Amino acid sequence: MSDDRNIDFVLRTVEKRNIRFIRLWFTDVLGTLKSFAISAEDLEEAFEEGIGFDGSSVDGFVPLEESDMLAFPDASTFQILPGNSSEGPSARIICNIATPRREPFEGDPRTCLKTFFGNLDEKGYVANIGPRIEYFYFASDGSARPNQARPLDYAGYFDLTSFDSSSDLRRDTTMMLERMSVPVEYNFHSSAPSQNAVELRFTEALTAADNIITARYVIRSMAQANGVLASFMPKPMSAYTGSGMFLYQSLFDLDGNNVFWGPRDGDSDAPHAHFSEVGCQYMAGLLKYAPEYTLICNPTINSYKRLVPSGDAPAYATWGFKNRNALVRVPMHKPGKHQSARCELRSPDPSANPYLAIAATLAAGIRGIEEKLVLPSEVNAETLAKGPAELARLGVAALPRTLGEALDVFEKSELMREVLGDHIVSYMLEAKHKEWDEYCSAVTDWERDRYYAGI
Incomplete structure (x- = not known):
């Protein structure tokens, strides 16, 4: 399945299953799992443009003056999380980290292995x-x-x-x-x-x-x-x-x-x-x-x-x-x-x-x-x-x-x-x-x- 087809499948599933929030996962250099949540309405934009976050707050990423980073969800890792909260079902997607120029970030462990x-x-x-x-x-x-x-x-x-x-x-x-x-x-x-x-x-x-x-x-x-x-x-x-x-x-x-x-x-x-x-x-x-x-x-x-x-x-x-x-x-x-x-x-x-x-x-x-x-x-x-x-x-x-x-x-x-x-x-x-x-x-x-x- 191509990446575009993966993305289409994820967007359709989110809409069909009425998923309200998507947790975006990545790790720091030492392997500690990091996560933040976005609403379903922001998911398509996340696939296209990434979601910005403060990389200076993540161990091993970047200094304060270079803090802007982008998380790009990898649609092939989409999974609905078991159990429902009061807000309804949620899902997770593992991300690749990039610089503001959309270049792969050399401090991202997943990008290193990829x-x-x-x-x-x-x-x-x-x-x-x-x-x-x-x-x-x-x-x-x-x-x-x-x-x-x-x-x-x-x-x-x-x-x-x-x-x-x-x-x-x-x-x-x-x-x-x-x-x-x-x-x-x-x-x-x-x-x-x-x-x-x-x-x-x-x-x-x-x-x-x-x-x-x-x-x-x-x-x-x-x-x-x-x-x-x-x-x-x-x-x-x-x-x-x-x-x-x-x-x-x-x-x-x-x-x-x-x-x-x-x-x-x-x-x-x-x-x-x-x-x-x-x-x-x-x-x-x-x-x-x-x-x-x-x-x-x-x-x-x-x-x-x-x-x-x-x-x-x-x-x-x-x-x-x-x-x-x-x-x-x-x-x-x-x-x-x-x-x-x-x-x-x-x-x-x-x-x-x-x-x-x-x-x-x-x-x-x-x-x-x-x-x-x-x-x-x-x-x-x-x-x-x-x-x-x-x-x-x-x-x-x-x-x-x-x-x-x-x-x-x-x-x-x-x-x-x-x-x-x-x-x-x-x-x-x-x-x-x-x-x-x-x-x-x-x-x-x-x-x-x-x-x-x-x-």
């Missing part, structure tokens, strides 16, 4: 992403913070018992997502107490990022409506595993063929009997450039409490089939099925901006193809247990262990600057250096408990 996706098309590829998002439910006292991080249950992975008090909420959340045209593969109770997961179906990269933004909104909204707090904090409890935003990735050519599929008969050195050379080069790019995109995929101080060697998240740039401590894993659920050939990137967490995380990691994989990188040998769990010194001797690269380390690598990355642009890179460096400096000067309860009376 531009990269267009460049990918010129190279002859279409990228598909299947996200799995983990999160926690906590008891809420009505404030914005968990009530001493008190879980709702102590169920475990895939449990279906009376201990899983979140099952009904997960079901209702999934139904809400389906009503908003976000297809869900499945949902389940994850490993830690009150930790849940929703896996979204594969779709092309830009839609996948839109779906992640929508899923986070729906998960939070449904939790709040039930008196619960949903948290996407990567590791809210020290004693339990953290939450990831796993990205299943695959590339297709313009004829719809999965280029990660490619059996190489007689090639005994092939890492996988049904994984193509292009797929191996792509994974090699994910490994080589992992330290450079880590800041984008793991953007908070807390992110690095999850990326530790003793956890179930990756701490090293490795790949494998069965090892879930690997950075990149090749799932083997459907061996021999061409279209399902894919790799799973396990480092991102749900605090990341999905538009930037998907753009940065796709770029790393594509760079691996362009450089014809050779995929190193698989590293198993036994090898990973050898310790940092032995792993370094074996040439296994460690991921950044702190936000400060990630900043140092990111700042030197030509690839990230090329993909994300100067505006986003400069803001990320400024904002995250400030966050790191504040953290380094803060005195924590752990320090007081350890040193207050003992020194």
Whole structure:
């Protein structure tokens, strides 16, 4: 459907369904969802001319003297919001941000991914992403913070018992997502107490990022409506595993063929009997450039409490089939099925901006193809247990262990600057250096408990 036909469909639907207000969505550089509402009478003008707003009030956008920005609704993202208010039904549309000259704004994360996706098309590829998002439910006292991080249950992975008090909420959340045209593969109770997961179906990269933004909104909204707090904090409890935003990735050519599929008969050195050379080069790019995109995929101080060697998240740039401590894993659920050939990137967490995380990691994989990188040998769990010194001797690269380390690598990355642009890179460096400096000067309860009376 062309954009003009999308717009005509949206305008007819708004009139037919008597929709009074349309919420326009976009994110700031860090991935926080922003929204403002317009009346149905202003929607046609919004499609043609955009809606002006103060960009200086949005983190990472523009300074005060350059504050005028335009939000252009993308008609393909139109969705009627479930439930009716006293004013009648409402809808949402995700926007692309532009300058007053109607030029794409380089600080808009969605525009960044959209531009990269267009460049990918010129190279002859279409990228598909299947996200799995983990999160926690906590008891809420009505404030914005968990009530001493008190879980709702102590169920475990895939449990279906009376201990899983979140099952009904997960079901209702999934139904809400389906009503908003976000297809869900499945949902389940994850490993830690009150930790849940929703896996979204594969779709092309830009839609996948839109779906992640929508899923986070729906998960939070449904939790709040039930008196619960949903948290996407990567590791809210020290004693339990953290939450990831796993990205299943695959590339297709313009004829719809999965280029990660490619059996190489007689090639005994092939890492996988049904994984193509292009797929191996792509994974090699994910490994080589992992330290450079880590800041984008793991953007908070807390992110690095999850990326530790003793956890179930990756701490090293490795790949494998069965090892879930690997950075990149090749799932083997459907061996021999061409279209399902894919790799799973396990480092991102749900605090990341999905538009930037998907753009940065796709770029790393594509760079691996362009450089014809050779995929190193698989590293198993036994090898990973050898310790940092032995792993370094074996040439296994460690991921950044702190936000400060990630900043140092990111700042030197030509690839990230090329993909994300100067505006986003400069803001990320400024904002995250400030966050790191504040953290380094803060005195924590752990320090007081350890040193207050003992020194």
